[in-house]
Amino acid sequence: MERVAVEKKxxxxxxxxxxxxxxxxxxxxxxxxNFISSPGSGKTLFLERMLEALPRDTRVAVLTGDVQTDNDAxxxxxxxxxxxxxxxxxxxxxxxxMINRALAAWAxxxxxxxxxxxxxxxxxxxxxxxGEERKIVLLSVTEGEDKPLKYPGxxxxxxxxxxxxxxxxxxxxxxxxxARENARRINPNIEIFETSCTTGEGLQSWNAWLRLQxxxxxxxxxxxxxxVLQS
Amino acid sequence: xxxxxxxxxxxxxVRIEAGRYPGSRPARVGLRVGEWSGVxxxxxxxxxEALVTETDLAGLQLEIxxxxxxxxxxxxxxxxxxxxxxxxxxxCRSEATRVIGGTELDxxxxxxxx
Numbered sequence: 037m038e039r040v041a042v043e044k045k046x047x048x049x050x051x052x053x054x055x056x057x058x059x060x061x062x063x064x065x066x067x068x069x070n071f072i073s074s075p076g077s078g079k080t081l082f083l084e085r086m087l088e089a090l091p092r093d094t095r096v097a098v099l100t101g102d103v104q105t106d107n108d109a110x111x112x113x114x115x116x117x118x119x120x121x122x123x124x125x126x127x128x129x130x131x132x133x134m135i136n137r138a139l140a141a142w143a144x145x146x147x148x149x150x151x152x153x154x155x156x157x158x159x160x161x162x163x164x165x166x167g168e169e170r171k172i173v174l175l176s177v178t179e180g181e182d183k184p185l186k187y188p189g190x191x192x193x194x195x196x197x198x199x200x201x202x203x204x205x206x207x208x209x210x211x212x213x214x215a216r217e218n219a220r221r222i223n224p225n226i227e228i229f230e231t232s233c234t235t236g237e238g239l240q241s242w243n244a245w246l247r248l249q250x251x252x253x254x255x256x257x258x259x260x261x262x263x264v265l266q267s
Numbered sequence: 268x269x270x271x272x273x274x275x276x277x278x279x280x281v282r283i284e285a286g287r288y289p290g291s292r293p294a295r296v297g298l299r300v301g302e303w304s305g306v307x308x309x310x311x312x313x314x315x316e317a318l319v320t321e322t323d324l325a326g327l328q329l330e331i332x333x334x335x336x337x338x339x340x341x342x343x344x345x346x347x348x349x350x351x352x353x354x355x356x357x358x359c360r361s362e363a364t365r366v367i368g369g370t371e372l373d374x375x376x377x378x379x380x381x
Contacts, residue, residue, distance in 0.1 A: 042377055
């Protein structure tokens with residue numbers, strides 16, 4: 037019996053494709069966010085609100101993953117930006133190859149911002165690098181404030197947490213301070229936004245942050261100055 | 268449940284390694300799986316066994332080296348296991364610590380038989 041050292045990541049192949057994507061995004065000046073959450077946390081409505089508030093000349097595209105149906109893509113397409121549904125046919129996450137295949141349909145187009153809505157799942161998507169600049173995790177107040185502790189991987193690998201559906205706080209036993217503390221125990225540097233996509237509360241600071249990120253990513257395109265901030 | 272995909276990736280990697288040593292047969296594969304890798308060990312074992320049966324790799328054994336979450340202190344250099352999400356340094360109480368282990372999802376080795 038001979039033991040051969042391999043010393044490779046199990047997801048070596050996915051990571052290789054993701055590294056190629058990241059390189060391409062950097063060359064083209066595309067900022068890429070990978071949104072992760074449980075099913076029903078409000079990802080799609082959050083993305084709709086985000087798209088509505090972007091300056092109209094922003095070149096933005098959306099990839100949305102679901103196990104079945106193109107309902108989310110149809111909802112998001114109404115805002116008027118290019119949207120593609122990736123139907124994973126049973127897989128619980130998106131992987132880098134799926135992103136690569138989907139982008140082939142937009143070959144030759146350059147985007148300032150690519151939003152990837154992952155399959156609703158707090159576990160599996162955290163293992164797969166999609167070439168994104170950052171993962172963003174959404175947690176809605178109708179879930180438990182201990183979710184960051186139950187699913188540490190998602191919160192550990194995300195740079196931003198959105199605490200969503202805050203308009204429901206008066207009606208649910210959700211301790212928002214505990215949720216913030218739990219997330220920071222897992223990831224002390226995580227940035228936190230509190231939003232309600234129904235009342236619009238908190239979206240202004242989120243949108244201002246987003247413009248700043250766009251401007252940092254492509255300093256020649258003045259997003260922050262394009263005054264269509266909604267209140 | 269992405270453990271099926273993970274198990275499939277492991278088998279692909281084993282085939283590639285074994286291909287470098289013609290005439291050998293892979294008998295065992297060793298993985299390192301971190302506490303925060305997002306992979307459930309029992310589920311991975313189940314999927315591995317389901318996938319490996321009735322293939323060219325039938326009989327391949329899976330060995331999992333489970334790695335707990337570990338941090339290192341930026342101030343005093345102490346290395347410690349993170350228990351109950353406590354990431355502060357147990358030696359000097361500094362909050363500036365960084366992850367040094369527990370996120371692994373690696374193939375460490377393959378054992379080959381002649």
